Amino acid sequence: MAGLERVNRQLFPLRDISAVAELFRDEIEKSPDPDLSLLSIVVGAVENSLTCNRSPVLREVQGEGEDAAGGDFEIEFHIVDALYSKFRSTILGSVDLSCYGDSKFATRELVKKVSDVIWNSLSRSYYKDRAHLQSIYSYLTGNKLDCFGVALAVVAGCQVLGFNDVHLALSEDHAWVVFGENGAETSEVTWHGKGNEDKRGQPIGTGVGSLSWLYVNGQPVVCDRYMEVASLVSSVNPSFNMTTDIKEVADIQQQLMWLLYDQGHLEKYPMALGNLGDLEEINPTPGRPSCQELFSQAVDASRKYYSNKHVYPYTYQGGYFFRHKMYKEALESWANAADVLREYNYSRDDEELYKELMEIANELIPHIMKAVGSGIDAHSILKDPECFAHLLRLYDGICQWEEGSVTPVLHIGWAKPLVNTIAKFDASVRAQLVIDLQDEQEEEASSMKEERVSVKSGSEESSSGERKSEEQTNDRGDSLNNNNYSKTPDADST
Numbered sequence: 070m071a072g073l074e075r076v077n078r079q080l081f082p083l084r085d086i087s088a089v090a091e092l093f094r095d096e097i098e099k100s101p102d103p104d105l106s107l108l109s110i111v112v113g114a115v116e117n118s119l120t121c122n123r124s125p126v127l128r129e130v131q132g133e134g135e136d137a138a139g140g141d142f143e144i145e146f147h148i149v150d151a152l153y154s155k156f157r158s159t160i161l162g163s164v165d166l167s168c169y170g171d172s173k174f175a176t177r178e179l180v181k182k183v184s185d186v187i188w189n190s191l192s193r194s195y196y197k198d199r200a201h202l203q204s205i206y207s208y209l210t211g212n213k214l215d216c217f218g219v220a221l222a223v224v225a226g227c228q229v230l231g232f233n234d235v236h237l238a239l240s241e242d243h244a245w246v247v248f249g250e251n252g253a254e255t256s257e258v259t260w261h262g263k264g265n266e267d268k269r270g271q272p273i274g275t276g277v278g279s280l281s282w283l284y285v286n287g288q289p290v291v292c293d294r295y296m297e298v299a300s301l302v303s304s305v306n307p308s309f310n311m312t313t314d315i316k317e318v319a320d321i322q323q324q325l326m327w328l329l330y331d332q333g334h335l336e337k338y339p340m341a342l343g344n345l346g347d348l349e350e351i352n353p354t355p356g357r358p359s360c361q362e363l364f365s366q367a368v369d370a371s372r373k374y375y376s377n378k379h380v381y382p383y384t385y386q387g388g389y390f391f392r393h394k395m396y397k398e399a400l401e402s403w404a405n406a407a408d409v410l411r412e413y414n415y416s417r418d419d420e421e422l423y424k425e426l427m428e429i430a431n432e433l434i435p436h437i438m439k440a441v442g443s444g445i446d447a448h449s450i451l452k453d454p455e456c457f458a459h460l461l462r463l464y465d466g467i468c469q470w471e472e473g474s475v476t477p478v479l480h481i482g483w484a485k486p487l488v489n490t491i492a493k494f495d496a497s498v499r500a501q502l503v504i505d506l507q508d509e510q511e512e513e514a515s516s517m518k519e520e521r522v523s524v525k526s527g528s529e530e531s532s533s534g535e536r537k538s539e540e541q542t543n544d545r546g547d548s549l550n551n552n553n554y555s556k557t558p559d560a561d562s563t
């Protein structure tokens with residue numbers, strides 16, 4: 070039974086958060102196969118009505134730079150019904166299933182066909198970096214989707230066709246699909262980055278290209294239906310403009326995220342836990358885990374399920390500590406993020422991550438140095454050898470990221486803040502730096518260089534890790550803007 074037939078029509082017209090939450094709860098708790106297009110249309114309609122259709126009068130009274138009063142929304146059943154039918158008929162009307170064999174599993178050709186149907190119905194040229202282009206509501210009412218939205222729409226399209234083996238695979242900066250028996254096959258279905266030929270229809274490379282951060286070294290978040298619901302909720306964007314969020318949209322997103330959290334559907338989804346942490350930091354829900362706990366759960370999930378190959382859990386956590394002036398903890402989180410980087414070679418695919426690290430090294434850490442320099446130094450950072458060790462581990466990780474890459478990472482813009490920062494630490498702290506170079510003979514044997522740096526501080530010492538093997542090379546590609554899942558601006562990438 071399709072999603073709309075089982076929906077509780079008494080809930081309509083949807084006028085408040087609890088009605089939207091009830092509809093999602095029914096779909097998540099009562100259906101073995103939550104209907105992605107239904108849920109994406111509903112939450113996209115709410116987001117659109119509260120953030121996009123603003124009456125000019127309301128805009129004048131809204132305070133800039135804070136949560137604006139979102140006013141009311143009213144989502145009529147017949148609107149959802151019409152859009153839901155439009156999506157289903159678009160997909161069913163464009164794909165002749167007799168052309169794709171009689172296997173109950175999807176084929177590569179089928180997945181590519183669904184991707185083509187979505188792709189060829191998008192507007193010719195639109196600003197891809199815009200917010201609110203992630204939902205099937207946006208696709209149906211404006212023929213616009215961002216790169217995440219295309220991937221989600223392809224999975225939703227395959228669900229309409231009855232192929233429940235097609236699922237969303239997510240890295241920290243790209244999305245694709247898995248399909249076939251045991252989800253053993255992969256396929257690109259959307260574009261990545263700016264000005265790059267899309268690779269739609271191709272499998273995710275198994276060569277060194279798949280060892281890049283873009284494909285998280287073969288450790289993507291492979292979604293089931295419920296985690297796909299979590300991804301569409303996580304992609305809800307409450308922004309009204311660059312400085313103002315609509316509080317109702319954030320509240321709805323937060324409540325839906327807790328609903329999914331309680332059902333265990335965020336357990337293996339570090340970025341969703343991080344997003345929930347951000348929402349809780351702004352507006353804590355009484356009786357719920359703190360945002361700090363959520364950021365820590367995101368780190369644990371990456372370590373437990375993805376061999377600690379994800380960087381963003383540590384940058385979510387480090388950002389939190391920084392905002393709360395917990396500078397020693399922030400340095401440790403950022404050093405832990407850099408330890409993940411060591412495994413990767415830097416390439417054009419990694420521009421988004423590069424920007425994150427630039428901000429940490431060249432803006433946030435200099436800010437900390439200024440703050441502690443002027444006396445706001447709860448931990449006496451500059452006298453703490455462990456902080457110095459975290460700083461060196463951070464930079465050493467970035468250096469190792471660069472090693473073996475065809476594209477350089479560091480330049481003078483990095484060196485100046487680094488030199489200034491190191492110089493801020495007490496000479497007595499710097500004097501404790503002990504660099505143990507591994508014995509030469511061992512180096513030949515292992516053909517992997519390893520160098521240990523430690524800063525003796527009481528009992529503790531911190532050290533850097535293994536070097537990459539020399540044969541790893543780079544892959545090509547570009548980046549995405551991770552603020553709202555959309556890509557960097559490009560006039561006509563589709």
Ligand SMILES: CC1(C)CN=C(N2CCN(c3ncnc4sc(C(F)(F)C(F)(F)F)cc34)CC2)S1
Nearest residue numbers: 217239240241242243244303340384385551554
């Ligand atoms: C710590 C940060 C710098 C703050 N926000 C970050 N986000 C915001 C939310 N975000 C996400 N949050 C949930 N799920 C996903 S799936 C995804 C993606 F795979 F890249 C996609 F689909 F291509 F856009 C991105 C992303 C991207 C990363 S990283």
